[in-house]
Amino acid sequence: MKNPKFDYDVIYIGSGHAAFDGAKTLCKLGFKIAFVEANAVGGTCPNWGCNAKITLDGPVTLAKTQRRMKGIVEGDTKLNWTENVKHKHAGIDPIKVDREATMKDLGMDVLHGFAKFTDAHTLEINGEHVTSDKIVIATGLTPHRVDVEGSELSHDSKDFLDLEVMPKRMAIVGTGYIAMEFATMANEAGADVTMFMHGDKALRPFHQPYVQLLMKEMEDEGITFIKNSDLRSFSKNGDVYTVTYAGGKTMDVDYILDASGRVPMVHNMGLEDVGVKYDDKKGVLVNDYLQTSVDNIYASGDVAATGQPNLTPTATFESQYLKHLFAGETNQPIDFPAIPSVVFTSPRISQMGVSIEEAEKSDEYTVEKHDMVNAWFRQINKETIAQNAYIFDKQHRLVGFTEISDQADNAVDMIVPAVNMHMTPMEIERNVHLFPSIGHDTWKNL
Ligand SMILES: Cc1cc2nc3c(=O)[nH]c(=O)nc-3n(C[C@H](O)[C@H](O)[C@H](O)COP(=O)(O)OP(=O)(O)OC[C@H]3O[C@@H](n4cnc5c(N)ncnc54)[C@H](O)[C@@H]3O)c2cc1C
Numbered sequence: 001m002k003n004p005k006f007d008y009d010v011i012y013i014g015s016g017h018a019a020f021d022g023a024k025t026l027c028k029l030g031f032k033i034a035f036v037e038a039n040a041v042g043g044t045c046p047n048w049g050c051n052a053k054i055t056l057d058g059p060v061t062l063a064k065t066q067r068r069m070k071g072i073v074e075g076d077t078k079l080n081w082t083e084n085v086k087h088k089h090a091g092i093d094p095i096k097v098d099r100e101a102t103m104k105d106l107g108m109d110v111l112h113g114f115a116k117f118t119d120a121h122t123l124e125i126n127g128e129h130v131t132s133d134k135i136v137i138a139t140g141l142t143p144h145r146v147d148v149e150g151s152e153l154s155h156d157s158k159d160f161l162d163l164e165v166m167p168k169r170m171a172i173v174g175t176g177y178i179a180m181e182f183a184t185m186a187n188e189a190g191a192d193v194t195m196f197m198h199g200d201k202a203l204r205p206f207h208q209p210y211v212q213l214l215m216k217e218m219e220d221e222g223i224t225f226i227k228n229s230d231l232r233s234f235s236k237n238g239d240v241y242t243v244t245y246a247g248g249k250t251m252d253v254d255y256i257l258d259a260s261g262r263v264p265m266v267h268n269m270g271l272e273d274v275g276v277k278y279d280d281k282k283g284v285l286v287n288d289y290l291q292t293s294v295d296n297i298y299a300s301g302d303v304a305a306t307g308q309p310n311l312t313p314t315a316t317f318e319s320q321y322l323k324h325l326f327a328g329e330t331n332q333p334i335d336f337p338a339i340p341s342v343v344f345t346s347p348r349i350s351q352m353g354v355s356i357e358e359a360e361k362s363d364e365y366t367v368e369k370h371d372m373v374n375a376w377f378r379q380i381n382k383e384t385i386a387q388n389a390y391i392f393d394k395q396h397r398l399v400g401f402t403e404i405s406d407q408a409d410n411a412v413d414m415i416v417p418a419v420n421m422h423m424t425p426m427e428i429e430r431n432v433h434l435f436p437s438i439g440h441d442t443w444k445n446l
């Protein structure tokens with residue numbers, strides 16, 4: 001215990017990556033720590049985000065690859081969605097229990113309930129008051145609902161991940177990360193998927209020519225995109241849902257997934273009462289030390305308005321930074337590295353650092369584009385789309401990378417050190433990779 005004036009040295013509101021990853025090493029330095037969790041311990045990523053999604057995606061990508069290898073790999077492939085969801089539960093459901101046990105083994109407390117500030121050092125949880133020297137708001141995001149009549153009839157990504165039977169006809173609102181990933185899974189599981197787009201662009205943060213290739217691939221697999229859909233209402237008659245859009249057109253479906261984005265969890269927590277400033281869309285306002293407008297209150301992860309991508313690696317990085325700050329290991333502002341991101345569709349699209357679009361507007365950079373689809377390494381599994389681009393600065397150091405292919409996730413991950421350490425060509429040469437491997441394939445162009 002560092003400050004006996006309070007019940008705890010640090011309380012984290014939330015128990016996701018923005019909290020736990022740094023806390024687990026902070027507690028070893030003698031800090032007394034508690035997490036307040038209103039839902040499943042571990043937060044979004046393991047329970048209804050990354051881990052849950054990628055467990056369901058494994059058999060989806062396998063089925064697609066096996067179809068391409070027809071004749072070499074014999075037999076028909078059909079995804080059994082019900083068994084896939086059972087497999088997901090078997091792998092994912094124990095995580096929250098294990099995580100809570102780990103927290104307690106490390107000497108940290110888990111307080112189940114919804115936290116509300118009563119003053120800058122005090123939280124009310126289920127009518128009990130607990131105090132802490134520092135409080136970290138790590139409450140994440142929650143699904144946004146489109147503002148149309150009948151919006152309560154739609155489902156969110158959490159509901160989708162627990163679907164025991166795949167509906168025959170599915171309407172998906174949006175074409176962001178969740179919409180595109182979940183459409184890929186639903187389509188492979190046999191659903192007739194229609195995507196209702198806000199405008200005419202999908203996956204806006206990614207290189208649009210790659211997004212066009214992905215959309216064409218998804219259309220070839222049977223997915224329909226309705227551009228500028230201008231949603232009007234959802235209604236339900238018996239088991240059938242009707243989507244009304246674009247000037248009164250209608251479509252009947254069996255399920256509506258609203259994937260129109262996620263918004264910060266900042267309400268009903270007494271933030272206004274204690275003076276913590278926030279923006280409804282961006283989250284809790286923080287300075288370069290992740291400190292809010294109240295000195296002893298910090299924010300970390302998706303809920304913190306840092307302008308960084310709302311991803312697990314970002315939450316982990318911020319949580320680790322706060323550990324260093326609280327432990328006195330740094331007094332410097334947070335210095336974000338380039339954070340890689342990938343959309344787990346088939347094929348996948350990944351990117352990191354300076355984008356092609358930024359590079360093409362500046363004399364500082366050069367862009368080298370590659371189409372590898374006919375390269376032998378990409379033909380092992382008969383990939384049908386495989387392109388990437390490297391962005392270099394004037395010293396020929398890699399500053400950005402993007403790829404579309406079945407292996408785009410592993411490709412960008414292999415390139416992380418070259419981008420973040422600003423490696424020179426000589427240093428790059430000294431990083432010798434396995435052969436044959438995606439690492440070798442990706443670094444050979446540097
Ligand atoms: C479907 C989906 C797929 C995703 N896939 C990926 C992926 O593949 N890769 C990737 O990097 N990222 C992915 N993400 C994003 C990733 O899950 C988040 O960036 C990450 O979980 C953020 O962690 P966090 O700790 O900030 O918030 P969270 O993990 O959301 O944790 C916040 C916790 O706070 C709790 N809470 C909120 N308010 C209160 C309160 N007042 N009192 C008590 N507890 C409270 C919540 O119950 C929650 O458990 C995905 C997200 C979704 C939804």
Ligand SMILES: NC(=O)c1ccc[n+]([C@@H]2O[C@H](COP(=O)([O-])OP(=O)(O)OC[C@H]3O[C@@H](n4cnc5c(N)ncnc54)[C@H](O)[C@@H]3O)[C@@H](O)[C@H]2O)c1
Pocket residue numbers: 146147173174175176177178179181196197198199202203231259260261262309310311341342343344
């Ligand atoms: N692979 C990953 O790393 C991964 C996967 C899933 C989620 N995430 C994280 O979760 C966050 C939330 O994901 P998301 O997909 O919900 O959000 P998003 O911001 O990626 O996409 C939201 C989509 O909804 C659309 N939209 C908004 N209003 C609409 C309307 N009225 N009608 C039709 N469409 C509308 C937007 O145009 C956009 O296509 C992401 O930003 C990302 O940080 C990451």
